[in-house]
Amino acid sequence: MSTVEPVVTSPDAAATPLLEVRNLSIRYGRKGPLAVDDVSFTIGRGETLGLIGESGSGKTTIGRAILGLVPVTSGRIIFEGRDITRLSAADRRTLQGDLRAVFQDPFSSLDPRKPIGDALSAPLRVAGVPRADRTFRVQAALDSVGLAPGSEERYPRQFSGGQRQRVAIARALVTDPRLVVCDEAVSALDLSTQAQVLNLLSDLRAGADLGYLFIAHDMAVVEFLAQRVVVLNRGRVVEQGETREVMRNPQAHYTRVLMAASPVPDPDEQARRRQAWQQLKASASAPVA
Numbered sequence: 385m386s387t388v389e390p391v392v393t394s395p396d397a398a399a400t401p402l403l404e405v406r407n408l409s410i411r412y413g414r415k416g417p418l419a420v421d422d423v424s425f426t427i428g429r430g431e432t433l434g435l436i437g438e439s440g441s442g443k444t445t446i447g448r449a450i451l452g453l454v455p456v457t458s459g460r461i462i463f464e465g466r467d468i469t470r471l472s473a474a475d476r477r478t479l480q481g482d483l484r485a486v487f488q489d490p491f492s493s494l495d496p497r498k499p500i501g502d503a504l505s506a507p508l509r510v511a512g513v514p515r516a517d518r519t520f521r522v523q524a525a526l527d528s529v530g531l532a533p534g535s536e537e538r539y540p541r542q543f544s545g546g547q548r549q550r551v552a553i554a555r556a557l558v559t560d561p562r563l564v565v566c567d568e569a570v571s572a573l574d575l576s577t578q579a580q581v582l583n584l585l586s587d588l589r590a591g592a593d594l595g596y597l598f599i600a601h602d603m604a605v606v607e608f609l610a611q612r613v614v615v616l617n618r619g620r621v622v623e624q625g626e627t628r629e630v631m632r633n634p635q636a637h638y639t640r641v642l643m644a645a646s647p648v649p650d651p652d653e654q655a656r657r658r659q660a661w662q663q664l665k666a667s668a669s670a671p672v673a
């Protein structure tokens with residue numbers, strides 16, 4: 385496929401995808417192998433797209449390229465009809481409110497010396513929200529993820545792992561974004577906390593015009609949240625489609641192996657996980673803890 389086709393911006397905003405990744409290739413350094421090799425996918429408005437593959441398959445590299453944190457070797461990234469493949473720092477800042485991220489380890493990105501309210505109001509300041517409105521917006525975001533009033537005064541170490549991931553989600557959502565890149569956002573959490581955070585992410589997108597790129601190595605996690613899924617192997621897309629279809633009838637051998645592969649080595653634990661996931665899917669939204 386050609387990588388030089390022009391960006392066609394539809395006059396109908398509703399018909400413009402939220403995100404288009406076209407023939408994206410990325411290599412680290414001048415000579416290394418391609419970490420991402422000719423990857424194309426689209427995320428519709430308000431859609432959750434899962435991105436799965438083994439460790440090293442290029443998932444994080446794609447997420448970081450969308451966020452402007454890794455330079456693109458070739459191909460294009462188009463956000464709401466606008467080519468964002470190579471933006472200046474100043475142009476990138478104009479996107480900060482609309483395009484946000486939640487990473488695996490929020491603790492590493494929270495300043496231990498500052499109350500978490502500071503981490504939430506910073507993106508509002510960048511987005512030009514007046515000071516007088518920021519306090520309320522921060523409190524509303526913390527409330528939306530189930531954290532108690534006054535949480536904005538507390539420090540990162542005063543939160544549990546699951547609570548810190550809620551802080552990270554609140555920080556991502558405080559600017560009312562269009563797209564959130566979630567990179568292994570629940571992978572470090574224990575199973576019941578994973579379930580709570582996934583339910584929270586699911587609840588937060590309901591009624592909001594909010595899309596997710598949901599990156600995970602665990603098929604069950606993606607299955608719970610994503611309408612469509614892209615399967616990556618060594619930087620290449622081996623399969624993509626509706627999550628349910630891919631799960632029911634995987635076309636690529638790699639996808640079958642990925643689905644059969646135990647994310648945990650212990651078969652009893654694996655069986656327990658499967659059962660827990662079945663219960664999670666069957667249950668209504670779990671209470672916030």
Ligand SMILES: Nc1ncnc2c1ncn2[C@@H]1O[C@H](COP(=O)(O)OP(=O)(O)O)[C@@H](O)[C@H]1O
Nearest residue numbers: 412413419437438439440441442443444445446
């Ligand atoms: N900063 C980096 N410098 C060089 N190679 C990297 C860097 N980050 C990732 N890679 C390589 O790129 C490939 C894809 O990595 P990554 O995107 O982290 O995969 P995943 O998130 O699916 O585990 C791997 O081969 C990895 O070793």
Ligand SMILES: [Mg+2]
Nearest residue numbers: 443444445568
């Ligand atoms: Mg990764």
